[in-house]
Amino acid sequence: MQYVNPPQSFMQDELVVVWNDGSLQLMELNPPDPWLADPKVQEDLEPGEVTVTYLTHACMEVKLGNKRMLFDPWLTGPAFARGWWLLHEPPADALERLCKADLIYISHMHSDHLSYPTLQTLSERHPDVPIYVGDTSRPVFWYLDRSGVKLTNINVVPFGVWQNVDQHLRFMILMDGVHPEMDTCIIVEYKGHKILNTVDCTQPNGGQLPHNVDLMMSDFAGGASGFPMTFSGGKYTEKWKEDFIKNERKKLLNYKAQLVKSLQPKIYCPFAGYFVEAHPSDRYIKETNVKNRAEDLNALITKQDPNITTWTPKPGAVLDLGLALRDPSDRNSITDPPPGTQIYKNSWNFDLYLNELNAAIHEEIFRHEDWIQFYYTWAGFKNYNLVVRVIETDDDFNPLPDGYDYFVDFLDLSFPRERPGSDRPYEEVRKATVWNVH
Structure with a gap:
C-alpha cells in the first residue's frame, strides 16, 4: 500500500484511503482547491x-x-x-x-x-x-x-x-x-x-x-x-x-x-x-x-x-x-489580558465531574466478565500478530486484587488464559479504573 509515482510521469496527488464496511476506497479530493470557487x-x-x-x-x-x-x-x-x-x-x-x-x-x-x-x-x-x-x-x-x-x-x-x-x-x-x-x-x-x-x-x-x-x-x-x-x-x-x-x-x-x-x-x-x-x-x-x-x-x-x-x-x-x-x-x-488576570488554572473541581464518571463505571455491564469479550468482538480488530495483556489497577498503577487481568490475542481474536508463546509480539497495558488513554 505504498504510494509511488513512476519516474518522469505526471504527478498525481496522493489519494485518501477510506475503509467502508470492510472494503477499501481510494478517494481523490476534488476539487483540490475548493476555496478558489467564487473568489472575493x-x-x-x-x-x-x-x-x-x-x-x-x-x-x-x-x-x-x-x-x-x-x-x-x-x-x-x-x-x-x-x-x-x-x-x-x-x-x-x-x-x-x-x-x-x-x-x-x-x-x-x-x-x-x-x-x-x-x-x-x-x-x-x-x-x-x-x-x-x-x-x-x-x-x-x-x-x-x-x-x-x-x-x-x-x-x-x-x-x-x-x-x-x-x-x-x-x-x-x-x-x-x-x-x-x-x-x-x-x-x-x-x-x-x-x-x-x-x-x-x-x-x-x-x-x-x-x-x-x-x-x-x-x-x-x-x-x-x-x-x-x-x-x-x-x-x-x-x-x-x-x-x-x-x-x-x-x-x-x-x-x-x-x-x-x-x-x-x-x-x-x-x-x-x-x-x-x-x-x-x-x-x-x-x-x-x-x-x-x-x-x-x-x-x-x-x-x-x-x-x-x-x-x-x-x-x-x-x-x-x-x-x-x-x-x-x-x-x-x-x-493582552489586564495585569493580575489568572492565566493558569489552579483548581478543577474534580469531584463534581468524577462522581458521574465513577457512577458509570459501576454500571451493570462492567460487573460481568463477558463484557470484555463482547467489546473486543464488537470492535472487530483481528488478523494482527499482537498479544496484549490488560491489567486493571488503582490510581498508583498497582494491580487491584479483584480487578480484571486478561489477555487478548488479536491474531484470531481469542482470549487465552496464559501468554501464548514468548516469540509473539507482546505488550502490557496497566489502566486505572477510569481509563485516561486518548
Whole structure:
C-alpha cells in the first residue's frame, strides 16, 4: 500500500484511503482547491471589525463584522474521562460569550473539542444556536441523544463547499487526509480575508491548503496521554519512554514549523494544546508525557522565516486582524489580558465531574466478565500478530486484587488464559479504573 509515482510521469496527488464496511476506497479530493470557487476581492478592514479572542485550549471567539463565531468550546470539566483538564483559566465571561455566539464550529468528536459539560450549559441557555460540523462518516454528535444535552440546530455540511452566513462572511469545512472519517478543519472568510484553522488534522485536506492566509491556527503540543506511559514490560523502560516522547515532540515541532513556512500565513497562532493531566492520580502521566510549548514552536517559525508574525495567546487576549495586517509591529494589534488576570488554572473541581464518571463505571455491564469479550468482538480488530495483556489497577498503577487481568490475542481474536508463546509480539497495558488513554 505504498504510494509511488513512476519516474518522469505526471504527478498525481496522493489519494485518501477510506475503509467502508470492510472494503477499501481510494478517494481523490476534488476539487483540490475548493476555496478558489467564487473568489472575493479583499476589502480593507476597519479597526475592531475582525477580532480574534482566545478563550482556552482550542476555543477561539472570532468577531466578523456583526457576527460572532466560536470554535470548539471546551470551557469546563474534563476531557477523555478524567485524563485531561484545562491548563488555562477561561475568561470569567467565557460561557456568556458561548451562549451569545451567532454560530459555532465543532471540528470533531474528541471531548477536548466536543465538550458535553460545556454544551450542557449552552443547551440550557441557547439550544437553537446554529452549530456546524463536517459530514464525516463517524457523526460528530453520535452520542447526543443519550447525553441529555438538548441542541436543536445542528447542521452537517458537505466538505469543500462555501457556507454563506451574510454578505461578507462565509466558511468552508475540509476533511483530514489521514482521518477523513473523523477529523475536519475550517476556512473562514470575511471580506476576502481568510482565517485557516487546521485544528488537530494530521494532514488537513490531504495537504492541499490555501497559501498566504491572513491568520493560521493549528495544534502544537501532541496529545495521547496513554501510550507509551501506561505500557510496561519488554522494551517499555523509562529510558525508552523518555526517548520516544522526546523524538515525537521534535518531529511534531519540525512538521508544524515546516507546514507554516510552506503556507506563508501572515500571522500564525498555535492553540489546541493547552491541557494538563491535573488529577493527582495522573501525576506519573503528567511528569512523563512532556508536551511541546507554543513559545518554542513560534521561536522556531520566527527563526526559519522572520516575515511570519507569530502570536502566543493568553486567555482573554484579543488580536485585531485589521490593525495587525496594516502593521505587524503595531503593539495595539494585540490586547493582552489586564495585569493580575489568572492565566493558569489552579483548581478543577474534580469531584463534581468524577462522581458521574465513577457512577458509570459501576454500571451493570462492567460487573460481568463477558463484557470484555463482547467489546473486543464488537470492535472487530483481528488478523494482527499482537498479544496484549490488560491489567486493571488503582490510581498508583498497582494491580487491584479483584480487578480484571486478561489477555487478548488479536491474531484470531481469542482470549487465552496464559501468554501464548514468548516469540509473539507482546505488550502490557496497566489502566486505572477510569481509563485516561486518548
